[in-house]
Amino acid sequence: MRRLDTLAEELETHNKxxxxxKTSKEAETKVQEWLAVLARCLPTGRSRQRHRSRAM
Incomplete structure (x- = not known):
């Protein structure tokens, strides 16, 4: 999340x-990569359902 925040700050500081x-194009690739990393860290719907059923 910090990396995404840093990218957003970089975009905000460019005046021209x-x-x-140029920066937004470069950031686009990085954002996609970090969103993929975050997505892998979150449980999917099926994983959550299995976890809930085990807890009961």
């Missing part, structure tokens, strides 16, 4: 349109 366009 050209710089913002």
């Amino acid at each position: 349109v050209g710089d913002s366009a």
Whole structure:
């Protein structure tokens, strides 16, 4: 989450349109990678259902 926050801050600090366009394109790939990492860390719907049924 910190990495995504850092990317957002970088985008906010660029004043020139050209710089913002370049940085946003670079950030797009990084954001996709970090979202994939976060998605792997979260349980899926089936995992949560199994966990709930075991707890009961």
